[in-house]
Amino acid sequence: MATLSKRTATASPDTPEAVAPDSRQMILETAARLFRRDGYAATTLRAIAADCDMKAGSIYYHFASKDVIVAEVLDIGVRRVFDAVKQAVDALPPGTGLADTLRCAIETHLRALLLAHDFTSANIRILGQVPLPVREAHRALRRRYERYWVTLLEGLRQRGEIRAGSDLNRTVFFLFGAMNWATEWYDERKSPLAVVASELADLVAHGLHSHDNTTGQPKPTGLT
Amino acid sequence: MATLSKRTATASPDTPEAVAPDSRQMILETAARLFRRDGYAATTLRAIAADCDMKAGSIYYHFASKDVIVAEVLDIGVRRVFDAVKQAVDALPPGTGLADTLRCAIETHLRALLLAHDFTSANIRILGQVPLPVREAHRALRRRYERYWVTLLEGLRQRGEIRAGSDLNRTVFFLFGAMNWATEWYDERKSPLAVVASELADLVAHGLHSHDNTTGQPKPTGLT
DNA sequence: GTCTATATGCCGATAGAC
DNA sequence: GTCTATCGGCATATAGAC
Numbered sequence: 001m002a003t004l005s006k007r008t009a010t011a012s013p014d015t016p017e018a019v020a021p022d023s024r025q026m027i028l029e030t031a032a033r034l035f036r037r038d039g040y041a042a043t044t045l046r047a048i049a050a051d052c053d054m055k056a057g058s059i060y061y062h063f064a065s066k067d068v069i070v071a072e073v074l075d076i077g078v079r080r081v082f083d084a085v086k087q088a089v090d091a092l093p094p095g096t097g098l099a100d101t102l103r104c105a106i107e108t109h110l111r112a113l114l115l116a117h118d119f120t121s122a123n124i125r126i127l128g129q130v131p132l133p134v135r136e137a138h139r140a141l142r143r144r145y146e147r148y149w150v151t152l153l154e155g156l157r158q159r160g161e162i163r164a165g166s167d168l169n170r171t172v173f174f175l176f177g178a179m180n181w182a183t184e185w186y187d188e189r190k191s192p193l194a195v196v197a198s199e200l201a202d203l204v205a206h207g208l209h210s211h212d213n214t215t216g217q218p219k220p221t222g223l224t
Numbered sequence: 225m226a227t228l229s230k231r232t233a234t235a236s237p238d239t240p241e242a243v244a245p246d247s248r249q250m251i252l253e254t255a256a257r258l259f260r261r262d263g264y265a266a267t268t269l270r271a272i273a274a275d276c277d278m279k280a281g282s283i284y285y286h287f288a289s290k291d292v293i294v295a296e297v298l299d300i301g302v303r304r305v306f307d308a309v310k311q312a313v314d315a316l317p318p319g320t321g322l323a324d325t326l327r328c329a330i331e332t333h334l335r336a337l338l339l340a341h342d343f344t345s346a347n348i349r350i351l352g353q354v355p356l357p358v359r360e361a362h363r364a365l366r367r368r369y370e371r372y373w374v375t376l377l378e379g380l381r382q383r384g385e386i387r388a389g390s391d392l393n394r395t396v397f398f399l400f401g402a403m404n405w406a407t408e409w410y411d412e413r414k415s416p417l418a419v420v421a422s423e424l425a426d427l428v429a430h431g432l433h434s435h436d437n438t439t440g441q442p443k444p445t446g447l448t
Numbered sequence: 449g450t451c452t453a454t455a456t457g458c459c460g461a462t463a464g465a466c
Numbered sequence: 467g468t469c470t471a472t473c474g475g476c477a478t479a480t481a482g483a484c
Contacts, residue, residue, distance in 0.1 A: 268460085290461095
């Protein structure tokens with residue numbers, strides 16, 4: 001990750017990560033954190049600069065405008081969660097079933113969204129607040145991530161894991177909504193993220209309905 | 225639209241609805257429409273006033289501040305969808321099952337959210353943008369609406385319609401996310417709202433998984 | 449690369465005439 | 467109840483010194 005440009009010459013290679021974030025990168029990270037906390041319009045360039053120990057005018061050496069900053073923050077947010085989910089799903093054993101695949105992808109998405117990166121949650125938070133041109137420029141990347149999920153589900157359907165009769169495009173929209181809305185209510189202290197992910201995966205895989213057969217029962221401990 | 229004020233004295237009682245929106249009401253409706261379209265911070269009192277054929281200063285005769293306006297818009301948004309869903313669910317025949325109950329409630333919520341009222345979609349759109357005190361003042365009403373859905377599901381569980389092992393509080397959060405996110409992608413021209421509602425209800429009731437038994441099959445037309 | 453200083457403009461809100 | 471006029475403040479963005 002990160003650009004880490006410049007340092008070409010001396011290139012002191014100590015502490016290879018979290019090292020000497022150049023100003024450009026620090027501005028982006030600060031912007032993501034403040035956008036996430038305060039929203040787009042309420043975050044001023046003065047505030048971003050202050051948190052970088054700079055003055056507002058200096059930002060314009062690195063970025064042409066506030067819109068350019070927010071555009072890059074949006075893109076990074078999607079790219080990071082996209083990469084994380086792709087990597088996690090690729091690492092699953094071949095033939096992994098619907099419920100486990102969903103659980104893995106959902107937990108990874110939620111982890112990036114709720115715990116890991118300011119960029120990802122800032123993205124969800126401010127997506128509806130940015131100027132329309134910025135939003136439209138960002139749409140292609142976002143659409144690519146959505147299509148990745150659709151393709152994932154299509155693969156599971158071809159293996160007979162998903163019933164016919166549901167529009168998988170819409171299913172992904174529903175799923176994204178359920179996941180992204182968690183920014184509004186999830187409380188890390190109340191329940192582990194793995195539990196939340198697992199429950200959403202169960203809901204999407206099996207539904208709420210009590211089954212008549214014993215196949216889908218989550219508790220095979222014969223009680224009743 | 226336009227002024228229409230003055231009718232104080234004569235009070236002609238014709239056209240009992242859509243009649244003579246007093247300025248206060250017109251300001252609220254205009255604000256809801258602009259908040260929905262442009263977001264909270266980007267909507268200025270000058271723009272609201274202009275769409276009401278007024279000047280910005282005149283708004284302060286009816287409202288003490290912008291925050292007071294947005295607070296009322298938020299509350300109206302939840303109250304309308306709440307009333308609509310409660311009324312629709314109450315009208316269901318006693319003993320209506322899980323899938324049909326969900327379909328009814330979901331479709332009514334989505335209809336209010338996506339088609340009927342600027343207030344409802346403005347609520348979802350700007351909820352994350354308003355100043356914290358406004359948001360906290362609004363939280364109680366919103367929480368009441370969420371608890372209504374939880375109670376609805378608890379009733380269905382007691383009747384044996386819902387499997388054990390899922391936290392219904394979280395289920396409602398998931399469901400709200402799936403529904404409210406539709407403001408970001410739903411296109412009236414592409415698919416009827418009833419289809420979207422039906423598909424979400426099916427997803428939540430039965431899940432994606434292909435069943436081994438024939439009970440839950442949506443297509444009993446024996447083909448394969 | 450960062451600074452100071454400032455141009456330019458719009459915002460929410462208020463005062464007082466009508 | 468609506469107007470005009472304006473206050474005080476803060477925003478983005480720019481110009482030029484260091």
